[in-house]
Amino acid sequence: MKAAFMYAAGDVRVEEVPDPVLKAPTDAIVRVVRSCICGSDLHPYHSLPATPEGTTMGHEFVGVVEDTGSEVSSIRKGDFVIAPFAVSDGTCEFCREGLHTSCLHGGFWNDPGIGTQGGQAEAVRVPQADGTLVAVPGIGEDSAHLASLLTLSDVYGTGWHAARTARVGEGDTVAVVGDGAVGLMAVLAAKQLGAEQIILMGRHKARTDLGREYGATDVVAERGDEGIAKVRELTGGRGVRKVLEAVGHLPAYEQSLGIVRDGGTVSRVGVPQYADAQIGWPFFGRNLTLTGGPAPVRGYIEQLLPAVLDGSVDPGKVFDRTIGIDEVPAGYAAMDAREALKVMIRM
Amino acid sequence: MKAAFMYAAGDVRVEEVPDPVLKAPTDAIVRVVRSCICGSDLHPYHSLPATPEGTTMGHEFVGVVEDTGSEVSSIRKGDFVIAPFAVSDGTCEFCREGLHTSCLHGGFWNDPGIGTQGGQAEAVRVPQADGTLVAVPGIGEDSAHLASLLTLSDVYGTGWHAARTARVGEGDTVAVVGDGAVGLMAVLAAKQLGAEQIILMGRHKARTDLGREYGATDVVAERGDEGIAKVRELTGGRGVRKVLEAVGHLPAYEQSLGIVRDGGTVSRVGVPQYADAQIGWPFFGRNLTLTGGPAPVRGYIEQLLPAVLDGSVDPGKVFDRTIGIDEVPAGYAAMDAREALKVMIRM
Numbered sequence: 001m002k003a004a005f006m007y008a009a010g011d012v013r014v015e016e017v018p019d020p021v022l023k024a025p026t027d028a029i030v031r032v033v034r035s036c037i038c039g040s041d042l043h044p045y046h047s048l049p050a051t052p053e054g055t056t057m058g059h060e061f062v063g064v065v066e067d068t069g070s071e072v073s074s075i076r077k078g079d080f081v082i083a084p085f086a087v088s089d090g091t092c093e094f095c096r097e098g099l100h101t102s103c104l105h106g107g108f109w110n111d112p113g114i115g116t117q118g119g120q121a122e123a124v125r126v127p128q129a130d131g132t133l134v135a136v137p138g139i140g141e142d143s144a145h146l147a148s149l150l151t152l153s154d155v156y157g158t159g160w161h162a163a164r165t166a167r168v169g170e171g172d173t174v175a176v177v178g179d180g181a182v183g184l185m186a187v188l189a190a191k192q193l194g195a196e197q198i199i200l201m202g203r204h205k206a207r208t209d210l211g212r213e214y215g216a217t218d219v220v221a222e223r224g225d226e227g228i229a230k231v232r233e234l235t236g237g238r239g240v241r242k243v244l245e246a247v248g249h250l251p252a253y254e255q256s257l258g259i260v261r262d263g264g265t266v267s268r269v270g271v272p273q274y275a276d277a278q279i280g281w282p283f284f285g286r287n288l289t290l291t292g293g294p295a296p297v298r299g300y301i302e303q304l305l306p307a308v309l310d311g312s313v314d315p316g317k318v319f320d321r322t323i324g325i326d327e328v329p330a331g332y333a334a335m336d337a338r339e340a341l342k343v344m345i346r347m
Numbered sequence: 348m349k350a351a352f353m354y355a356a357g358d359v360r361v362e363e364v365p366d367p368v369l370k371a372p373t374d375a376i377v378r379v380v381r382s383c384i385c386g387s388d389l390h391p392y393h394s395l396p397a398t399p400e401g402t403t404m405g406h407e408f409v410g411v412v413e414d415t416g417s418e419v420s421s422i423r424k425g426d427f428v429i430a431p432f433a434v435s436d437g438t439c440e441f442c443r444e445g446l447h448t449s450c451l452h453g454g455f456w457n458d459p460g461i462g463t464q465g466g467q468a469e470a471v472r473v474p475q476a477d478g479t480l481v482a483v484p485g486i487g488e489d490s491a492h493l494a495s496l497l498t499l500s501d502v503y504g505t506g507w508h509a510a511r512t513a514r515v516g517e518g519d520t521v522a523v524v525g526d527g528a529v530g531l532m533a534v535l536a537a538k539q540l541g542a543e544q545i546i547l548m549g550r551h552k553a554r555t556d557l558g559r560e561y562g563a564t565d566v567v568a569e570r571g572d573e574g575i576a577k578v579r580e581l582t583g584g585r586g587v588r589k590v591l592e593a594v595g596h597l598p599a600y601e602q603s604l605g606i607v608r609d610g611g612t613v614s615r616v617g618v619p620q621y622a623d624a625q626i627g628w629p630f631f632g633r634n635l636t637l638t639g640g641p642a643p644v645r646g647y648i649e650q651l652l653p654a655v656l657d658g659s660v661d662p663g664k665v666f667d668r669t670i671g672i673d674e675v676p677a678g679y680a681a682m683d684a685r686e687a688l689k690v691m692i693r694m
Contacts, residue, residue, distance in 0.1 A: 093585075094609060094610070097610065099609060099610040099634060101632075101634065102609035102610060102633065102634065165634075165636075238440075262441060262446060262449035263441070263444065263446040263449060268631060271628070271631065272626065272627045272628060272631050274627055275625055275626075275627035275628075275629075276623040276624055276625055276626070276627070277623055277624075277626050277627075278622055278623055279619065279622075279623070279624050279626060279637065280619045280621055280622035280623070280624075281618070281619065281622075282622075284615060284618065284619050284639070284640050284641070285448075285640065285641060286449060286640065287446060287448065287449065287512075287638075287639070287640030287641065287643075288638075288640070289512075289636060289637065289638040290626065290636065290637040290638075291634075291635075291636040291637075291638075292631070292634070293631050293632065293633065293634030293635070294631070294632060294634065296634075
């Protein structure tokens with residue numbers, strides 16, 4: 001089969017590798033139907049040191065189960081499944097509480113810990129298949145919902161996590177920092193949770209237009225002090241009660257502190273590309289809360305699925321380009337150049 | 348009257364100054380009955396640069412109203428009152444939401460913004476008297492409750508804030524970092540809110556003994572990696588769900604990250620003596636929440652008062668030394684040398 005590998009910053013290649021095989025009785029083999037490239041894949045695309053053996057890529061996919069280990073009981077060959085971006089057993093104390101990303105027997109795709117490649121491949125060995133995969137009955141490979149179902153692997157659940165950990169509720173004022181796919185999904189989630197004012201901070205008109213479709217009431221293209229002034233102007237000088245930060249770079253965090261109201265919450269779902277940052281008096285003195293993290297999307301899929309299937313939401317619109325597996329290197333380049341918002345891979 | 352001034356690190360003096368007078372129609376003059384020295388007063392005691400004009404000190408006091416401005420309506424001459432550590436008007440949008448420390452017309456004692464000295468003085472001009480002061484009917488200057496009432500100025504409300512912002516609830520596992528007065532009050536608050544396991548981290552036996560009286564189920568004297576290992580040992584390897592950080596120095600924050608369970612919350616009420624600190628992947632990846640801040644104690648007084656007055660709690664035990672105003676410099680030295688837990692000043 002074919003799979004994508006990254007060998008260094010900017011160096012993505014598609015190679016022929018052996019098909020995956022079952023290794024543990026809790027494994028499943030999934031033939032990938034749709035996969036995609038994530039904004040977070042661009043972080044190594046900018047910074048990965050030269051890696052002679054290459055690293056497998058991708059962590060979002062939907063597909064069809066081809067084989068299951070002897071201990072797999074909840075899914076079976078032929079099932080159409082959604083794979084969340086983290087592997088989880090579904091039974092440990094963290095999974096039972098809904099924090100699947102801290103699963104005691106789980107891990108992240110492409111991580112040596114779980115020893116399997118991610119979704120930018122024609123097939124994937126899925127550890128802890130019973131806990132990890134969600135079967136969706138009645139979905140065929142020609143379903144009109146494939147793109148939206150694929151967002152449940154990561155970006156929709158991640159946007160939902162941002163809004164949920166920020167405790168967005170009826171009548172809330174919210175700002176979303178970043179107009180990437182996760183930012184747009186955070187807009188959608190805030191809208192679904194009842195936010196009244198949703199300010200989307202982004203400067204790419206096609207994206208912010210889609211953000212308006214998902215529920216943004218205002219768009220602020222300015223950044224830095226100008227952006228802060230604009231958000232404050234839109235909120236009676238006070239700032240918003242909830243900031244959903246969907247970028248991960250330090251300026252986005254600093255922007256978030258500038259636009260949040262005293263007593264408010266900054267929820268980050270962009271993977272931070274920094275270690276230390278300001279949490280001294282300018283943060284503390286205003287009684288701010290910092291929350292968020294990698295989304296336990298596994299726990300959100302059942303909740304978000306019905307609205308996807310009945311068409312009342314259409315998160316799949318974040319995919320504005322579809323490519324084949326051989327074009328994955330070009331897909332990275334297009335997302336990096338911001339020519340594409342989010343690239344779907346059709347296998 | 349006499350008032351304490353700090354002129355530099357370690358240099359506290361008591362001086363004769365003019366009695367305060369009403370300046371605004373919303374002011375009151377309060378004759379101080381009891382005041383005290385705060386753990387946070389030790390921060391400038393360690394670091395204040397030479398200040399030729401000196402700075403007034405103190406932010407906790409109870410006393411008797413001597414005079415009120417023409418617009419003061421809810422308190423009157425002769426009332427026994429508690430003064431929270433922040434001035435607030437009680438009517439702005441933040442006060443109405445219970446975030447009195449962000450009051451649009453408030454401020455902190457000894458701050459040029461509100462232009463009045465704090466509680467380490469025989470009398471104080473209180474701005475925004477209606478919003479700031481809480482009258483307690485039936486309390487005389489010989490009341491047995493004076494010490495406990497004084498804790499409602501700051502430390503009890505601050506410990507309560509730590510537990511409340513961490514959302515401590517029934518059956519929770521909690522660790523309190525720091526065995527100062529605020530840490531001990533955080534133990535009491537966690538107990539009142541239903542925590543099942545309360546681990547107090549501190550190494551001063553007299554203090555941790557009082558902590559056990561307030562509800563600590565375990566005491567960990569070790570610090571750093573050893574302390575982290577000990578707390579994890581006490582919690583099945585996972586850490587506690589809620590950490591109440593009552594110190595303010597960077598190692599206490601780092602300790603907090605080490606002992607908190609994935610998905611848990613660190614609530615800080617120790618004023619951070621640092622600006623930047625770790626909030627990168629080691630924080631984000633575990634879905635931690637950071638919250639807390641200066642406590643809006645004004646909003647907690649009515650709630651905490653009944654248990655103080657009926658004697659079911661005795662927060663006043665944190666005062667283990669009582670001095671007169673002339674002994675304030677010695678009081679600072681005693682707290683700094685950890686000979687005294689918290690020093691009360693009897694006027």
